Amino acid sequence: MQIATWNVNSLSVRLPQVLAWLAANPVDALGLQELKLVDEKFPHDAFEAAGYHAVCFGQKTYNGVAIVSRSPARDVVRNIPGHEDEQARVIAATLDSASGPLRLINCYFVNGQEPGSDKFAYKLKWLAALHDWVRQELAAHPRLALVGDFNVAPEDRDSYDPVGLKDTIHHTQEERRHFRDLLALGLSDAFRLFEQPEKSYSWWDYRMLGFQKNRGLRIDHILVSDALRAGVTACHVDRAPRKNKQPSDHAPVLASLA
């Protein structure tokens, strides 16, 4: 099966692109982030017409996540249990496939703005809460994928300017430690299971011709559990949608699983 993640930066604006992308890339499951709409405005009909089920967790103006899938989602969880949060950032669900159930956790990680800021402190707390909960989820669901916009460039090679951006947001030691802590739970970065082109990124700033100059970061990830890892046959960033007329600043990332 194929799974994917895409920060669409407003589903209202990007819906036609998402539908076109699904038609060209008929993945079994797609995690969306930054819906920027309330649940009442989620376009269930459009996805249904395209042959997909969808569960969503939105809010006004900011954040918002959804799982779009061929098979219906069950055991849906919204946000991190026990972690009070006004921001809609997490949706998890179990999807049935021929190889067995897949637990999919789709997250819009906190951006954090700037190290030392209140938002950065919120980011670190959120990351710690996520870590504790993902450990439990892994114990309950061996076949698990954690996908989304992590807002962390895990290593220097995941940034267009690791020297100039050293210790800035997405690049700090604390964020990278949290990323490695997630891996240490028994997860693998699907992208790094394969040879990849140098300077592979998933996000480019809208400003200053970021995409044209490939000044990007790899901050959108698909992490797979040990039980899934051996069955992963491919993972790549699809840069094509970033070339659309009104693109999201993020490109989708896809992985093929057994």
Added chain:
DNA sequence: ATGTCGACGAATCGTCGA
């Protein structure tokens, strides 16, 4: 500080967040 998007409230732009 700046650049560019998108949402929002109360404008036909300013502010916030990314």
